[in-house]
Amino acid sequence: MPTPIIEVKNLTFRYDKRLEKETLANVSFAIDKGEWVAIVGHNGSGKSTLARMLVGLLLPQSGLISIAGRELNDESKWELRRRIGMVFQNPDNQFIGTTVQDDVAFCLENLNMSFDEMKARIDEALELVEMSAFREHDPSRLSGGQKQRVAIAGVLALKPDVLILDEALVMLDPRSRRELLASLQQLRNTQNLTIISITHDMNEAAAADRILMLREGHIEKCGPPQDVFHGEIEWEPPFAERLRRTLLKRNCSVPNSYMTEEEMVQWLWK
Ligand SMILES: Nc1ncnc2c1ncn2[C@@H]1O[C@H](COP(=O)(O)OP(=O)(O)OP(=O)(O)O)[C@@H](O)[C@H]1O
Numbered sequence: 032m033p034t035p036i037i038e039v040k041n042l043t044f045r046y047d048k049r050l051e052k053e054t055l056a057n058v059s060f061a062i063d064k065g066e067w068v069a070i071v072g073h074n075g076s077g078k079s080t081l082a083r084m085l086v087g088l089l090l091p092q093s094g095l096i097s098i099a100g101r102e103l104n105d106e107s108k109w110e111l112r113r114r115i116g117m118v119f120q121n122p123d124n125q126f127i128g129t130t131v132q133d134d135v136a137f138c139l140e141n142l143n144m145s146f147d148e149m150k151a152r153i154d155e156a157l158e159l160v161e162m163s164a165f166r167e168h169d170p171s172r173l174s175g176g177q178k179q180r181v182a183i184a185g186v187l188a189l190k191p192d193v194l195i196l197d198e199a200l201v202m203l204d205p206r207s208r209r210e211l212l213a214s215l216q217q218l219r220n221t222q223n224l225t226i227i228s229i230t231h232d233m234n235e236a237a238a239a240d241r242i243l244m245l246r247e248g249h250i251e252k253c254g255p256p257q258d259v260f261h262g263e264i265e266w267e268p269p270f271a272e273r274l275r276r277t278l279l280k281r282n283c284s285v286p287n288s289y290m291t292e293e294e295m296v297q298w299l300w301k
Pocket residue numbers: 046047054072073074075076077078079080081
C-alpha cells in the first residue's frame with residue numbers, strides 16, 4: 032500500500048479554547064494521491080477550518096496531519112505548504128499584480144525558476160482556466176468568476192501535489208464550471224493531481240471519487256457518491272439522482288440504485 036498523500040488522525044481543534052464545543056472533533060481520514068474528494072456540510076460545520084489546517088494556516092491542538100508521510104507542524108509547514116495549493120471563495124484580496132500575468136508570476140516568484148520556465152507555467156495555467164486572452168488586463172477589474180479563475184491559475188502554476196478549492200467555483204457560470212471541472216479532471220489523470228473540493232453543489236460533489244460529509248465538526252459520512260447519496264439525505268441530491276427518484280415515484284422501471292449523470296444518460300437512450 033502506498034502512503035496516502037494526506038493523512039489526518041484524531042484531529043481536534045477549537046478556535047476559542049475556553050469553549051467546550053470543538054470546531055473539529057476527532058476527525059480522521061486519508062486521501063490517496065490522485066484522488067478527488069469533495070467535502071460537504073452545512074454552514075459552520077468546519078469545512079474551511081479543516082482546509083486551513085491542511086495547508087498549515089492553523090495547527091492541530093490534538094491529533095495529527097501528515098502530508099506525503101511527513102507530519103505537518105510549525106517547522107515543516109513552510110515546505111509542505113508548497114505542495115498544497117488552496118483557493119478561497121472570495122479571491123478579491125488575493126491579487127497583488129497589476130496585470131493578470133504578473134499576478135500569476137507573483138505566485139512563482141519565490142520558487143527560483145528560469146524566466147522561460149516561469150513563462151511556460153503562466154501560459155499553461157492561464158490556458159487551463161481559459162484566461163489567456165486577459166493576460167494584460169488589470170485583475171481588479173475582472174468579473175467575480177474571472178477573478179476566481181485567475182486565482183486558480185496562480186495556484187495551478189505552482190504545480191502543487193494537492194489542490195484545495197474552498198467553494199472556489201461558486202461564481203462561475205454553469206458552463207465555465209463544468210469546463211473547469213473537466214480540465215481539473217484531466218490534470219488529475221495526466222499529472223496525478225489530488226483534488227479536495229469544498230462545495231455546496233451536489234452535482235460537483237457527485238463528480239468526486241469520494242464525499243466526506245461534515246456535521247458540527249465531525250465526519251458524518253465518508254464514501255463514494257453512490258453510498259453517500261443512497262437513502263434519505265437532507266441535501267438535495269444531484270440532478271441524475273433526483274430524476275431517478277422522480278421516475279421511480281411515477282412507477283417507471285428505473286434502476287434501483289444511484290446512477291451517475293453518465294449512467295442516467297445511457298439508460299435514457301436505451
Ligand atoms: N476565525 C475564527 N474565530 C472563531 N471562530 C471561527 C473562526 N472561523 C470560523 N469559526 C467558527 O468555526 C465554525 C466552523 O466554521 P467554518 O468556517 O470552518 O465552517 P464552514 O463549514 O466552512 O462553513 P461555510 O459553509 O459557511 O463556509 C463556525 O461555528 C464558525 O463560527
